Amino acid sequence: MFDDPLATPRATNGRAPDVFRRGAWVPMREFRDDEPVDFVIVGTGAGGGTLACRLAEAGFSVVGMDAGPWFRPLEDFASDEAEQSKLYWTDDRICGGGNPLQLGSNNSGKSVGGSTVHFAMVSLRFRPEWFKSRTVMGYGADWPVDWREMWKYYAEVEDALKIAGPVTYPWGPERPRYPYRAHELNAAALALAEGCEALGIAWTETPLATLSAPRGRAHPCVYRGFCVAGCATNAKQSALVTWIPRALAAGAEVRDLAMVGRIEVDADDRATGVHYFRAGRWRFQRARHVVVAGYAIETPRLLLNSATARFPQGLANSSGLVGKNLMVQANQAVWGLSKREIRSYKGPPSLAITEHWNYEDRKDFHGGYCYMSQGPLPQLWARTQATAHGLWGEPLMRAMQDYNHVVGLKMVGELLPQERNRVTLADSKDQYGLPIARVDYTYCDNDRALIEHALRFMRGALEVIDTRDIWEQTDDTCHLNGTARMGDDPATSVVDADCRSWDIRNLFVCDGSVFPTVGGVNPSLTTQAIACRTADRIRVLASRGELKS
């Protein structure tokens, strides 16, 4: 019988789970709590996992903490939506505002590797202009980094994850060929392609972080279609099977089931370590630098929960912006029925994409969107039909019978930063005794105009391929960004271009929270590129002796 990774930490006694072999272990260096490490990193997903790897490889001593378990996909992952809800952050959270968000399975992970363990693997670069959207395009906020520098880090991440993508990408400046060949298209993706060609716009195979050829001890994708419920064959290039093993090999320690509750700051305004709960008791890990990488809800929650008499509004919050400018992305969809059998459950859910409306500016709103083919599994599809389509009783049972003929297009659209969309602390406490997050979200007029445009266009793209019973899912969002934005000015940002807090100079934030804008593409590739850049910047600052100041 296997141990229960949700009950007892696995990474102990100088070893960690080998994610590539059932029941196996790899050696792991361990640090003492009272031994100050160079970096303690809170969270091991796209931001923290990537940074832990790159800092350890640069020779720093690193401890990564994750509140969730350390899974071995080959032995722990079932082909089952309900069972795999163990991947999601399902601790209590409260959602308010005019358009309350759906969290849990929709966008939050709680395991080593974070939400990359269940992400849809869509790995896209930002349009270059988005890094200066305020200056160049007149909306949102500028990033304090240059797109040409980001282009270099995108290439690094694409190679690190062996992204499977097309030979030539139809939009944006030239990029190198993707490391692995594109995946074949399933029927749902062919339907997207047909619609685009009928409407005269470009489409391509979606660049995906799942293997199209063998890599080390991981096999190519077998097209089982459970990607967002966790990959049981290790084809998915999550942080769990890419950055984390590299981090361990370079001497980092990663602690599973380790919930960080508070960052300690001394009288000189320096972070000294983190209080964390593991194996039944609270402990304190000393560190020379603290990195918060908990994604855009847990990151501001930790900074706010770490308030002191000197920082009563929470750490790193002299701008007052911690928790504000929460951005999700529009994830509305159009669904219908094809005469042909689609069986969209086969293969990764989003094998084809068009970024046409990210690069076409003749629109009467700010921002852009892409849309992709879809492959919802039965529970998700039933919930969509019930809560978004409003079906129950016999109409629901009839609609579910048509599952194998469903064809759908789903957008990932840019929504604008607004200070009223925010993460705050609620009165309720969680199982660790920590105040839980309250998340308020309301669309603005521009958001609604963008969604309206996308729904109209996607409906047309289904109509031209002879789809019947078309309906619009108007309520969905995805991804979480923006609650600790980076910038050039301490008055209007939480961290600088190096993800370093303006207020507490040995405190960093490195995850999707630092995005000033979200663009119209899935954010994980950009999060990982920022983490790689941050690691390089930290190395440079350290070599100049500027890390201590």
Next chain:
Amino acid sequence: MDERYPGYDVLAKRNSPSWNEATRRAIDRRLATPREPRYFTAEEFATLTAIAERITPQPPDRAPIPVAALIDAKLLEGREEGYRATELPRDGEAWRRGLAALEAEARSRHGVAFRELQPAARDSLLTAMSSGDLKHEAWQGMPSSTFFKQRLLTDIVSAYWSHPTAWSEMGWGGPASPRGYVRMGYDARDPWEAVEARAGQQEEARRRNRHVR
């Protein structure tokens, strides 16, 4: 309505390369869920069962999917969705309050328990709930429409479509690790996927589905 995938049974693949050990463990546990209430009281459980019969009506000629028992087990184990509207308490408390409120509505309008109402009367109460028109004090400020969408619909359909019987009836391939799939295009079917019955070809589909393993 005619069966769309006659004779197809996802469970026939239990010992095939489409099911890994973790999947067998998870599904075996689900199929062995006790049928009696452990989280809910008998009264609450009966009301929930009567609701589920209307949200996910089942054919009479097969063993029913135990929707109420699956929800009971989920709440007993403390598995929550991980977020809730500002007006809603935690998942289990929301269910207790919602079920009590629906009972109070049934008794104040019809003088009998919800489960004793005719199907049409049950549906009209559920419709009123979905549009937020139920406002008995037993709701304690919880909007009935929010409860209907976020808890009642979500939990009932999630439970129903977590069951292999539901998967078989919709013609889904079911668990697929490590075998996965090969034939990806239009109208393409692997030999271990369900055969859809075209009009007048029920028996042909039933015969072929016997060989789906």
